[in-house]
Amino acid sequence: MKVIICEDNVVQLEHIKKTIENYAMMEGNGIEIVLTTTNPNEVIAYEKADCYFLDIDLNHEMTGLMLGDMIRKRDPLCNIIFVTTHAEMTYLTFMYKIAALDFIIKDHTGMLEQKVLTTLKVAYEKYLQIGQQQAPSQIQIRANGYTRNIAIQDIYFFAASPTLHKIILHLENEHIEFYGRLKDFKEAHASMYQCHKAFIVNRQNIEFVDHKERVVYFKNGETCFASARLIKGLK
Amino acid sequence: MWSITYFTLIIYQLLVLSILPLYFSKITITKKLVLKISLLIVAPPVVLFDFIGVYAVAYVILVVSFLVYQQTKRWRNIVHVLFTIVLVVMADHISSIVVYHLSNGLEAIITSPLVQLIVSMSILFILVIVYKRLFRYFARWYMFEQYIIPAMIPLLLMTIIFMYTDIVLMDGLSFIKSVQHNLFFFVIYLMLFIIIMGFFVYLAIKNIHIKQKEMELEEFYSYVASLEEINRDMRKFKHDYMNILTSMRHFIDSKNYSELETYFYRHILQTEKNEQAHEMAFSMLNCLHIASLKGLLTTKLIQAQTFHVPMYVEIVEDIERIALDEIQLNRMCGILLDNALEASKNAPEPWIRLAFIRMDGVVLFACMNTFSSNQSHELKVHEIFKEGFSTKGEERGLGLSILRQMVDASPKLRLNTKINGNLFIQELFIDEEGVQI
Numbered sequence: 001m002k003v004i005i006c007e008d009n010v011v012q013l014e015h016i017k018k019t020i021e022n023y024a025m026m027e028g029n030g031i032e033i034v035l036t037t038t039n040p041n042e043v044i045a046y047e048k049a050d051c052y053f054l055d056i057d058l059n060h061e062m063t064g065l066m067l068g069d070m071i072r073k074r075d076p077l078c079n080i081i082f083v084t085t086h087a088e089m090t091y092l093t094f095m096y097k098i099a100a101l102d103f104i105i106k107d108h109t110g111m112l113e114q115k116v117l118t119t120l121k122v123a124y125e126k127y128l129q130i131g132q133q134q135a136p137s138q139i140q141i142r143a144n145g146y147t148r149n150i151a152i153q154d155i156y157f158f159a160a161s162p163t164l165h166k167i168i169l170h171l172e173n174e175h176i177e178f179y180g181r182l183k184d185f186k187e188a189h190a191s192m193y194q195c196h197k198a199f200i201v202n203r204q205n206i207e208f209v210d211h212k213e214r215v216v217y218f219k220n221g222e223t224c225f226a227s228a229r230l231i232k233g234l235k
Numbered sequence: 236m237w238s239i240t241y242f243t244l245i246i247y248q249l250l251v252l253s254i255l256p257l258y259f260s261k262i263t264i265t266k267k268l269v270l271k272i273s274l275l276i277v278a279p280p281v282v283l284f285d286f287i288g289v290y291a292v293a294y295v296i297l298v299v300s301f302l303v304y305q306q307t308k309r310w311r312n313i314v315h316v317l318f319t320i321v322l323v324v325m326a327d328h329i330s331s332i333v334v335y336h337l338s339n340g341l342e343a344i345i346t347s348p349l350v351q352l353i354v355s356m357s358i359l360f361i362l363v364i365v366y367k368r369l370f371r372y373f374a375r376w377y378m379f380e381q382y383i384i385p386a387m388i389p390l391l392l393m394t395i396i397f398m399y400t401d402i403v404l405m406d407g408l409s410f411i412k413s414v415q416h417n418l419f420f421f422v423i424y425l426m427l428f429i430i431i432m433g434f435f436v437y438l439a440i441k442n443i444h445i446k447q448k449e450m451e452l453e454e455f456y457s458y459v460a461s462l463e464e465i466n467r468d469m470r471k472f473k474h475d476y477m478n479i480l481t482s483m484r485h486f487i488d489s490k491n492y493s494e495l496e497t498y499f500y501r502h503i504l505q506t507e508k509n510e511q512a513h514e515m516a517f518s519m520l521n522c523l524h525i526a527s528l529k530g531l532l533t534t535k536l537i538q539a540q541t542f543h544v545p546m547y548v549e550i551v552e553d554i555e556r557i558a559l560d561e562i563q564l565n566r567m568c569g570i571l572l573d574n575a576l577e578a579s580k581n582a583p584e585p586w587i588r589l590a591f592i593r594m595d596g597v598v599l600f601a602c603m604n605t606f607s608s609n610q611s612h613e614l615k616v617h618e619i620f621k622e623g624f625s626t627k628g629e630e631r632g633l634g635l636s637i638l639r640q641m642v643d644a645s646p647k648l649r650l651n652t653k654i655n656g657n658l659f660i661q662e663l664f665i666d667e668e669g670v671q672i
């Protein structure tokens with residue numbers, strides 16, 4: 001796994017570099033620092049790495065957010081970790097915009113090394129997983145500019161909005177709304193079943209079906225309707 | 236023979252009057268309901284029609300309204316009952332005239348109840364479809380439920396009273412003439428009705444805009460006041476810095492480094508942290524260039540401060556504009572923030588974190604807050620959007636269901652909701668202009 005560190009404070013830069021190098025030497029698992037720099041342009045010029053440690057305030061016209069955004073656009077799979085002071089912490093922005101793996105807060109000096117290492121380990125595990133194929137028991141949705149893989153067993157049902165080409169995907173305790181057509185998910189997996197013009201349910205998560213009132217009850221207490229014709233398939 | 240057709244006609248009318256409102260209100264018709272309808276609505280007027288005549292309509296309106304309210308718990312659906320009556324009477328009249336003109340004056344056709352029935356049914360069918368379409372179209376508009384329907388109910392009631400007085404009074408004239416004359420009045424009345432409605436709507440919109448402007452101004456003042464306060468705090472902090480430095484000098488002079496360390500971590504870093512959260516939030520608002528939204532956020536920040544809920548705001552990139560009606564935008568953000576504040580202030584570890592983030596073609600408003608989780612019942616996402624859901628009992632918790640309705644009505648909006656342990660996360664995506672599906 002190739003690692004790049006970009007940090008404007010030379011002392012901090014050295015500190016993180018040392019921490020990672022020591023760990024890599026001890027483990028010998030192929031973690032390698034390919035670039036340490038104070039200049040974000042060098043990061044962009046460098047071909048490609050798998051894991052980035054970036055300072056948010058780079059003392060440069062390019063901020064860590066812009067740099068992270070550029071890296072993310074180029075490589076959707078790499079791990080990006082931000083190093084920041086408590087005050088600069090804009091957690092949600094980095095999560096949503098760049099899908100940052102984690103944050104390391106510089107202010108807690110004693111904790112820094114430990115935090116760098118735990119984050120590095122998580123990044124390494126994710127790096128190993130990337131090589132593996134997408135599991136067949138997942139459904140991929142493109143929602144709001146990012147792609148999400150959702151395990152079949154987490155899906156409760158899809159509900160279509162009547163006119164606007166929007167779908168709300170209901171998970172156990174989450175609703176995800178995105179543009180799409182219901183019929184694209186009908187054949188997505190054997191346990192998906194369209195029980196109504198506006199609903200595709202996951203058979204695995206049905207608690208029971210009330211055939212008289214034509215209501216499907218799910219394990220989390222949620223309900224949806226089934227049409228008279230299609231409910232027969234839910235026996 | 237006469238009495239049989241007479242009875243069928245009355246029963247047909249009563250059935251239409253009771254079933255159409257149920258259909259408009261999206262109530263599924265069960266066996267139990269059919270029984271109720273036939274016992275409560277159809278039977279008494281059939282028996283009593285001879286004695287009370289057209290006043291049976293008043294009875295039907297009352298009972299059907301009650302039934303609709305009982306089934307849906309929304310008194311606004313009564314508008315469907317009233318409209319059904321108007322539609323039925325209209326259909327009846329139009330069909331009389333249509334039949335009269337098409338029959339070339341043939342007495343047999345005009346008086347044939349079967350012809351009348353078929354024609355009036357088909358006209359009613361068309362009217363029902365038009366009404367349903369129009370209603371669905373207007374219902375998308377979020378002001379419709381709140382302002383227009385309540386204004387419509389008294390107007391419709393007046394219309395019906397007017398129509399029936401007219402019907403009762405017309406008995407003296409010759410049949411077709413009075414029908415024509417009636418229809419003429421109805422059309423005039425309907426036009427008046429539409430004009431008055433239009434006027435109401437205009438007034439309501441104007442009123443909302445004025446209120447909005449007032450609120451914006453007020454919020455802007457509180458924004459300015461908060462800036463002044465921050466300025467004062469900064470001056471105080473500068474002053475404190477001098478004191479802190481002098482006290483540190485004392486430790487350094489006496490070479491008491493271990494105590495210096497505790498002093499530094501305990502006191503200095505701590506004060507700084509307390510100052511930061513609030514000030515950071517305000518400085519983040521600089522990037523937001525929508526005055527009314529800025530005002531709203533300021534108000535909520537101050538509210539959060541009085542509840543002792545730390546509120547972190549993240550607006551890293553400039554937000555010049557959001558492609559959504561400003562009133563609607565503020566209303567939705569207001570609902571999300573109120574909800575977050577309400578939920579978080581009772582949490583063991585209260586905080587709110589929100590962000591406006593520009594992504595490819597969308598602006599994301601994300602709001603994350605803690606809430607106090609109930610040990611006995613784990614809160615589920617689908618429960619919170621139910622109308623009337625609130626952790627605080629009845630008559631509250633309308634907010635989120637309104638939010639859901641607004642999102643459903645607009646092709647530009649998407650809302651994701653997630654509960655993760657004691658964290659509640661809402662993501663509102665607003666498409667930028669020019670982005671099509």
